[in-house]
Amino acid sequence: MPDDSTHGGGEHFILDGKALPDLVQSIINAGYWLIGPAVRDGAIIYDEIKSCSDLPRSMTDTQEAGTYRLQQRSDQAWFGFNTCAQSLKPFLYPPTATVCRATREKQGYSITGPTSDTTKMAFLGVRPCDLGAVLIHDRVLADGEYADESYISRRENTLLIAVNCTEAGNTCFCASMEAGPKASQGFDLAMTEIIENDDHYFVVEIGSQKGRSVVSTLSLASATKEQVLQADRRIRPAAEQMGRSLDTSGIRDVLVRNIDNVYWDSVGRRCLSCGNCTLVCPTCFCSTVQDVTDLTGAEAERIRRWDSCFNLEFSHIHGGSVRHSPKARYRQWITHKLAFWHDQFGTSGCVGCGRCITWCPVGIDITAEAHAIREHDLQAAPVKEKTEV
Numbered sequence: 001m002p003d004d005s006t007h008g009g010g011e012h013f014i015l016d017g018k019a020l021p022d023l024v025q026s027i028i029n030a031g032y033w034l035i036g037p038a039v040r041d042g043a044i045i046y047d048e049i050k051s052c053s054d055l056p057r058s059m060t061d062t063q064e065a066g067t068y069r070l071q072q073r074s075d076q077a078w079f080g081f082n083t084c085a086q087s088l089k090p091f092l093y094p095p096t097a098t099v100c101r102a103t104r105e106k107q108g109y110s111i112t113g114p115t116s117d118t119t120k121m122a123f124l125g126v127r128p129c130d131l132g133a134v135l136i137h138d139r140v141l142a143d144g145e146y147a148d149e150s151y152i153s154r155r156e157n158t159l160l161i162a163v164n165c166t167e168a169g170n171t172c173f174c175a176s177m178e179a180g181p182k183a184s185q186g187f188d189l190a191m192t193e194i195i196e197n198d199d200h201y202f203v204v205e206i207g208s209q210k211g212r213s214v215v216s217t218l219s220l221a222s223a224t225k226e227q228v229l230q231a232d233r234r235i236r237p238a239a240e241q242m243g244r245s246l247d248t249s250g251i252r253d254v255l256v257r258n259i260d261n262v263y264w265d266s267v268g269r270r271c272l273s274c275g276n277c278t279l280v281c282p283t284c285f286c287s288t289v290q291d292v293t294d295l296t297g298a299e300a301e302r303i304r305r306w307d308s309c310f311n312l313e314f315s316h317i318h319g320g321s322v323r324h325s326p327k328a329r330y331r332q333w334i335t336h337k338l339a340f341w342h343d344q345f346g347t348s349g350c351v352g353c354g355r356c357i358t359w360c361p362v363g364i365d366i367t368a369e370a371h372a373i374r375e376h377d378l379q380a381a382p383v384k385e386k387t388e389v
């Protein structure tokens with residue numbers, strides 16, 4: 001992906017808390033469709049933001065395994081909540097998309113597509129874990145062997161405004177996955193919200209030229225060294241506050257050598273194969289294609305749809321499914337995320353956002369399952385050769 005970001009360490013400015021509407025207006029004036037956190041159906045999700053009154057000001061959330069509750073805060077924080085129920089995935093990699101269209105002609109047929117999506121999208125309030133997930137999708141969907149042209153065109157027109165975390169939720173573990181609580185790369189602007197006595201302001205770090213041009217109209221004062229340090233001091237406790245952690249040391253080999261561990265029966269008995277975890281996961285990208293024709297047979301469309309490795313049909317090959325039990329499907333999901341992604345993409349498939357824990361209807365917890373497999377590890381010897389997926 002084209003990237004003019006400075007990978008952290010950029011210039012810092014101060015934005016007064018009361019001036020956030022000016023930043024929002026500046027983004028909209030620059031022609032962006034603005035997407036940010038908003039309350040919908042009792043949860044905070046990313047949706048269209050027309051003004052600051054759409055933001056969930058003074059709101060927070062409590063997240064636990066299988067539990068999500070919104071609550072009121074006692075302060076006026078603009079971004080005083082944890083991860084949104086969904087990530088940026090539905091915007092950058094929509095649940096359905098036309099891959100190509102075939103039209104019958106006098107002789108043969110013509111094929112068009114895929115089409116580019118050049119909508120300028122700005123995302124406000126992106127948590128560092130979600131930023132990390134976008135960078136992982138860039139590797140897979142833009143820079144990988146099978147690039148997705150529509151994804152690339154969307155990403156080329158994206159403005160990412162991160163908000164560093166100064167508090168952490170019970171299901172968060174991004175510190176373990178080195179994806180937070182501070183945004184370190186890939187952002188256009190990164191903001192840290194500070195509320196102290198009567199002071200309420202943001203320390204804004206410039207990450208790219210695109211980010212700089214959005215704030216250039218606001219006449220912001222430069223941040224002092226002390227204000228930048230103060231922002232870092234606010235972020236640090238979030239790492240210790242995280243309700244969960246995942247020991248990643250040697251996790252690939254632990255999972256690979258325990259493919260036949262009887263412990264998988266335990267999670268297999270609890271998992272409903274509902275697929276919620278894959279839908280909310282910001283990095284899961286598995287999809288299927290469907291060919292649809294009109295009644296006359298003159299037009300046909302190939303449509304890409306999100307799929308899930310928890311669907312029985314997902315692994316259907318000649319003769320049936322190769323993963324016929326919930327146990328096999330859960331094992332595939334976690335082993336792919338935490339082990340085989342390293343082989344395929346050179347990165348973990350998990351950024352520690354905790355959504356799969358919060359939104360699992362039976363509260364299955366990826367950190368607890370990874371820990372349990374380590375505890376039940378039958379073999380101590382490290383795996384020397386890569387195992388085929």
Ligand code: SF4
Pocket residue numbers: 277280281282283284337349350351352353354355356357366
């Ligand atoms: S596996 Fe779970 S915690 Fe990790 S990125 Fe996906 S949803 Fe977030």
Ligand code: SF4
Pocket residue numbers: 270271272273274275276277278310330356359360361362363364
């Ligand atoms: S782990 Fe939970 S969310 Fe995922 S498929 Fe099983 S029951 Fe559904």
